[in-house]
Amino acid sequence: MSGALKTAGHAPAPVSGHSGGQHLHLVVAGLLAVLTIGAFGAVWGGLLSGAALFPVLAFLAVAQITLQLLFYMRLRWDRRLFTMLFLGGVVLAVLIDLATKSMLVR
Amino acid sequence: MSHGADTAELASAPSGPFHEATAAENNKLGIWVWLASDCALFAALIATYLTLHNSVQHAPTAAQLFDLRLTATATFVLLLSSMSMGIGVEALQRNDVPGMRRWLWLTVALGAVFVGMQAFEFTTYWHHGLTLSASDFGASFYTLVGFHGLHVSFGVAWILSLLIFSYRRPITAADAWRFEAASLYWYFVDVVWVVIFTVVYLMGKVG
Amino acid sequence: MAAISERMPRVRSEAGNPALANIWSWMTTVDHKRIGILYLFSAMLFFLLGGTEAFLMRLQLMRPDNTLISQTLFNQLFTMHGVTMIFLAVMPLSIGFINYMVPLMIGARDVAFPRLNALSFWLFLARGLMLNSSWLLGQAPNAGWYNYAPINTGGVFNPGIGIDFYVLGLQIAGIGTLLGGVNFLVTILNMRAPGMSLMRAPMFVWTALITSILIVFAFPPFTINLVLLMMDRLYHTGFFSATRGGNVLLWQQLFWIFGHPEVYILILPAFGIISEVIPTFSRKVLFGYSSMVFATVVIAFLAFMVWSHHMFTVGFGAVVNSVFAATSMAIAVPTGVKIFNWIATMWGGRLRFTTAMLYAVGFLFTFVIGGISGVMLAVPPADYQYNDSYFLVAHIHYVLVGGALFALFAAAYYWVPKITGRLLSEKIGKWNFWLVMIGFNAAFFPMHFLGLYGMPRRVATYPPGLGLASLNLLSTVGVFVLTIGVLLFLYNLQYSRRHGAPAGSDPWDARTLEWSIPSPPPDYNFTKVPLVRGRDPLWVEKRIGDGTVPAAEMEEAHHGDGHHPQGAIHMPSPSALPLVITGGLLLAAYSALYKSDLTAILGILVAFYGVFRWMYDGDPGFHVVPKEGAR
Structure with missing residues (x-):
């Protein structure tokens, strides 16, 4: 899929890696829409409340983010290094937020 | 005494020609480092919000103000824009430049709609008395969500500049990474929005 | 040297004036070596400024009840001294050496993003000029280098615009430093010469890599902190205002989440320098290379886990304090591994005590003292006693001067010959080292005791009769000696530029790739991309090959x-x-x-x-x- 671009006589170095095709984008977008509606419905429709709500919302958010990272951002096919870097950022972000909330909010 | 260690290591001298890192490879890694770093940026903003969002003083609260229908619509707009971005880059890979332009124009339009909705949302809240200095809930809310809005605006300008680029120059394979870099950034902005939608809006509504 | 076949495309016409053209070529340069020189040169100027500020403070503290400097001015002096030394001197000096040396050490022709590199430098210079322009425009920042809330938010606590310079200057700085971190991370990960796996990279390259990671992850929280403060000051939000429902501790929290990794950003390149200098002048491979790499990675990881030890006394409670005390003390383990590895590298080696080596060995002594006082500070109950006293001042100077700065001096004696093509005078160098070593210890060792006797930091004077006078006098005398030592270094630089012996490509019989090319290196560094056949590539070729690094077979570019x-x-x-x-x-x-x-x-x-x-x-x-x- 990478050699398709017409180049001025060079070896092609186009958009790298696999990207899954147009079809995949539609499928992922559909899944994301379902998850968003789920989260929206849980709160707006009052389907869940209290203690059950937080883990469900967290799960839905993590699922959406994972889908986007793996398929839209192509981490599934790209260098492992990118995944490690980004996970490093995410882990640090979670650490900062949990620590700050537990230390500063009484 | 170091002789032995040196010779042992020589066994693993590389074979085959050396592939120099291309601009595309460097740029892509650079973008990923930047996005990872941006996680820490938003982490600090979210930490601020989590610390201060209950400090409402006499200003309206999240539960009073938020209209989840509006925000959910904005979420769908951004989601659609991610999809159109993906299909646009896909079109470029098939060397379908007009197709790429169509989808990228759609992305720009959706991004602009999202920013417009945010501007509408902010002015509405402002008129209800949630100003920057009214309460720390307001201050941390506007800063966090506004920072994301700035990210979206920057992305819109970036994609626009790529579109202009595509009209004024022939796009070669060596340019493809520019589009891919912008797309990675755009998806990332959507990822951050999922977090904000969940942490600020959904959880804010239930308190 | 090489003939340039095609003239470099100029950005603008040079109007015929060669001097202007030269200046313009420096201003528009994207060459990592020139940018490295720009960093080193400007950082040295800022270092002199920060040194002058310290000198003035020591003059004030020389005698009890001294009235040379008012508390108002003293506040500005210690703030600008800290900000200057950390953000405008030590960090950019490290970045200068990283800029110049890392591409040479990994066999690359430039960094991954040369233009971005230039932007990082100019943003750094802009921050330096902006911060220091505050002296001329009314008032310098005056709330300490960590600028605590609520004295930083202005209003009744601290009227005046001093803090604005801090906020805006460091905000610009943050962007530039972050971009630099991205640049070196990509350079080191993507642009190593063939054969140089990460586990063959010189330790200085490793520490530059880890430093870049710390920069990339630690600076964003600081950026946000500065944004919040700017909003408080300009748009009257109340993030840090306790009376309006804000949280003063939020500033401390976000500051130290950045601030502690920042300390390692300052010291890790120093570890890298020591790890290059000691093997070269011991004629041995670095002992325990893999454990050195591992220790560096562990330090980086722990760097994000210890921030709250700067806040032991704010009252987070026993659990939080215990956790952070444990992680803080844990850092002593990988650091200790490094110290023992350096000593083991020297053990049985053929030692040559050049000035660079003297500084490296001096580093071992002084840094260990700083490390020990660090572990003492990591004990929360004892920290209640040390907190905000001169004990802390002694600690930070033992790690940042006795640690980072000694290593930077070692780096100067080791690498300046590569940059200028001439050796620095060893004779002046020895004087320079001993004066700095003696002056430094005389200046800062007494501060441990001053702190334990109860002398608070950041107070402009002290009354007589408390037993503080003689140690303060000793400290000031030490600073005089230290100053002479530092001035001798500057003289050495100037003297050796004309009279120094030609360095040749490899004056130290060294081990790494930068010594395989001429001094100073040509614009493109390497005529042919080198092939790396082992750790310490040049040394390997000296032992096994003909002493020259072979060229790699290239894929068609x-x-x-x-x-x-x-x-x-x-x-x-x-x-x-x-x-x-x-x-x-x-x-x-x-x-x-x-x-x-x-x-x-x-x-x-x-x-x-x-x-x-x-x-x-x-x-x-x-x-x-x-x-x-x-x-």
């Missing part, structure tokens, strides 16, 4: 412009865009200071113009062909 002459080397073009962007941001920053919205928007627009022009233009670069027979 394809640049944007199609055909280029046989054997030609692709070079990035100089650019004025980094200056444009920096100028725009500087205009915006000064406008925010004086609340001038229109010019602020103009500045931002100029900066954005620069950014988009940059992305739009790309860089075709140009080619040079090295002369036949050039190495």
Whole structure:
């Protein structure tokens, strides 16, 4: 899929890696829409409340983010290094937020 | 005494020609480092919000103000824009430049709609008395969500500049990474929005 | 040297004046070596400024009840001394050496993003000028280098615009440093010469890599902290205002989440320097290379886990304090591993005590003292006693002067010959070292006791009769000696520029790739990309090969412009865009200071113009062909 671009006589170095095709984008977008509606419905429709709500919302958010990272951002096919870097950022972000909330909010 | 260690290591001298890192490879890694770093940026903003969002003083609260229908619509707009971005880059890979332009124009339009909705949302809240200095809930809310809005605006300008680029120059394979870099950034902005939608809006509504 | 086949494309016509053309070529340069020199040179000027501030403070503290300097001025002096030494001297000196040496050590012709590198430098210079312009424009920042809330939010606590310089200057700085971190991370991960796996990279390259990671993850929280403070000061939000429901501890929290990794950003390159100098002058491989790498990674990881030990006394409670005490003490383990590895490297080696080596050994002594007082400070109950006393001042100076700065001196004696092509005088160097070593210890060792006797830091004077006078006098005398030592170093630089012995490509019989090319190196560094056949590539070739590093077999390169002459080397073009962007941001920053919205928007627009022009233009670069027979 990478050699398709017409180049001025060079070896092609186009958009790298696999990207899954147009079809995949539609499928992922559909899944994301379902998850968003789920989260929206849980709160707006009052389907869940209290203690059950937080883990469900967290799960839905993590699922959406994972889908986007793996398929839209192509981490599934790209260098492992990118995944490690980004996970490093995410882990640090979670650490900062949990620590700050537990230390500063009484 | 170091002789032995040196010779042992020589066994693993590389074979085959050396592939120099291309601009595309460097740029892509650079973008990923930047996005990872941006996680820490938003982490600090979210930490601020989590610390201060209950400090409402006499200003309206999240539960009073938020209209989840509006925000959910904005979420769908951004989601659609991610999809159109993906299909646009896909079109470029098939060397379908007009197709790429169509989808990228759609992305720009959706991004602009999202920013417009945010501007509408902010002015509405402002008129209800949630100003920057009214309460720390307001201050941390506007800063966090506004920072994301700035990210979206920057992305819109970036994609626009790529579109202009595509009209004024022939796009070669060596340019493809520019589009891919912008797309990675755009998806990332959507990822951050999922977090904000969940942490600020959904959880804010239930308190 | 090589003949340049094609003239470098100039950004603008040079109007015939060679001096102007020369200055312009430095201002638009994207060469990592020139940018490295710019960093080193400007950071040294800032170092002298920060040193002068310290000197004035020591003069004030020489006698009890001294009235040379008022508390108001003293506040500004210690704040600017800290900010200058940390952000404008030690960090950019490290970055200067990283800039110059890392591409040479990994066998690359430049960094991954040469133009971005130039932007990082100009943003650093802008921050330095902006911060120091505060002396001339009314009031310097005065709330300490960590600038605690609520004294930083202005109002009744601290009227005046001093803090605005801190906020806006360091905000610009943050962007530049972050971009530098991204740049070196990509450079080291993507651009190593063939054969140089990460586990063959010199330790200095490893520490530069880890430092970049720390920069990339630690600076964003600081950026946000500064944004919040700016909003508090300019738009009257109440993030840090306790009376309006804000949280003063939020500043401390976000500051130290950045601030502690920042300490390792300062010290890790120093570890790397020591790890290069000691093996070279011991004629041995670095002992325990893998454990050194592992220790560096562990330090980076722990660096994000210890921030709250700066806040033991704010009252987070026993659990939080215990956890952070444990992680803080744990850092002593990987650091200890490093110390033992350096000692073991020297053990049984053929030691040559050049000035660089003296500084490295001096580092071992002084840094261990700083490390021990660090562990003492990590004990929360005892910390209640040390907190905000001169004990802490002693600790930070033992790790930052006795640690980072000693290593930077070692780096200067070790690497300046590569940069200038001439050796620094060893005779002056020895005087320089002993004066600095004695002066430093005389100045800062007494501070441990001053702190334990109860002398608080950041107070402009002390009464007689408390037993503080003689140790303070000793400390000030130490600073006199230290100052003479530092001035001798400057004299040595100047003297050796003319009278120094020619260095040749490899004056120290060293081990790494930068010594396989001429001093100073040609613009393109390596005529042929080197093939790395082991750790310490040059040393390996000296032992097993003919002493020269072989050239790698290259895949056919394809640049944007199609055909280029046989054997030609692709070079990035100089650019004025980094200056444009920096100028725009500087205009915006000064406008925010004086609340001038229109010019602020103009500045931002100029900066954005620069950014988009940059992305739009790309860089075709140009080619040079090295002369036949050039190495």
